[in-house]
Amino acid sequence: MRKKNTSVIFATESLTDVDKSEISSSLYESCPTKLLLTNPYAATTGKALYEKIGLNETEIQQITNAPNYSYYYTSPNGRRLFHLRLGPVQMD
Numbered sequence: 001m002r003k004k005n006t007s008v009i010f011a012t013e014s015l016t017d018v019d020k021s022e023i024s025s026s027l028y029e030s031c032p033t034k035l036l037l038t039n040p041y042a043a044t045t046g047k048a049l050y051e052k053i054g055l056n057e058t059e060i061q062q063i064t065n066a067p068n069y070s071y072y073y074t075s076p077n078g079r080r081l082f083h084l085r086l087g088p089v090q091m092d
Contacts, residue, residue, distance in 0.1 A: 015049040028053060033075040038066040 010031060018024055034053060042050055043064040050060045055074070062081050063072050070083050 015046060015053065019049055019052070034073070036063055036072040036074070038068060038070050038072075039063055 010027065012018055018027055021027065039046060041064075042060050047060060050063065055063075059072065059074075059079065066072070066081055067083070069086065070081060072081050073079065
């Protein structure tokens with residue numbers, strides 16, 4: 001697929017879904033870019049799963065405490081928490 005300059009996007013609402021998948025190890029290894037939503041339970045019940053995808057304690061706390069419409073981006077190029085300030089038109 002790289003020769004054709006294509007990309008594949010995998011999306012899930014829960015890291016638990018990925019972890020229970022038969023191809024979880026391949027997904028962890030082959031998906032270097034991740035976009036994570038806020039999760040108030042990331043530091044408690046979900047902590048082990050966030051650690052499994054390579055996040056450290058500080059990053060997990062950011063995901064736990066971030067306001068709604070915040071996202072955590074992680075890739076080989078860097079990591080960053082960012083906010084989308086969407087108005088009513090974009091949310092419709």
